[in-house]
Amino acid sequence: MKHLAKDECGFATALNAIGGKWKTEILWEIALAPRRFGALRRLLPGVSEKVLAQQLREMEADGLVRRQVFPGAVQKVEYSVTDIGRSLNDAVCVMSAWGKAQERRMVLRPVVGQEKPRPLIRLRA
Numbered sequence: 001m002k003h004l005a006k007d008e009c010g011f012a013t014a015l016n017a018i019g020g021k022w023k024t025e026i027l028w029e030i031a032l033a034p035r036r037f038g039a040l041r042r043l044l045p046g047v048s049e050k051v052l053a054q055q056l057r058e059m060e061a062d063g064l065v066r067r068q069v070f071p072g073a074v075q076k077v078e079y080s081v082t083d084i085g086r087s088l089n090d091a092v093c094v095m096s097a098w099g100k101a102q103e104r105r106m107v108l109r110p111v112v113g114q115e116k117p118r119p120l121i122r123l124r125a
Contacts, residue, residue, distance in 0.1 A: 017062050017088060020055045022047050024092050027081065030065060031089045034080035064088060 007013075018024050022044060029035055029043050040052060056079060059065040064085035070076040081089065 022055050026055060027085060027089050030079050031081045031086060034078045036078055
């Protein structure tokens, strides 16, 4: 994914952290409960194995996700949200609420260029 240049207010950094197509959904699922890779694949239909692995690595590098490897004959890896990831998830929830409110406002707003039809007035002589 192309990264935005840093800005003075930090918004570009926040957008870079959640900028992948699946990152907000991954963050949401992992914030609900720690998840294994296969569980994430099942919970996020449409995400490829390659993209999921790549975005999890990026999120781990950004400190949003913790990857824990459990020893054993079969390697078990579990992903959980970090405190930084949880704080970002809280911010994303606020943005989501704003988006839903904006969708409602857009539905109620008249379309630009379309006036309400004038009622017909019948004149009686």
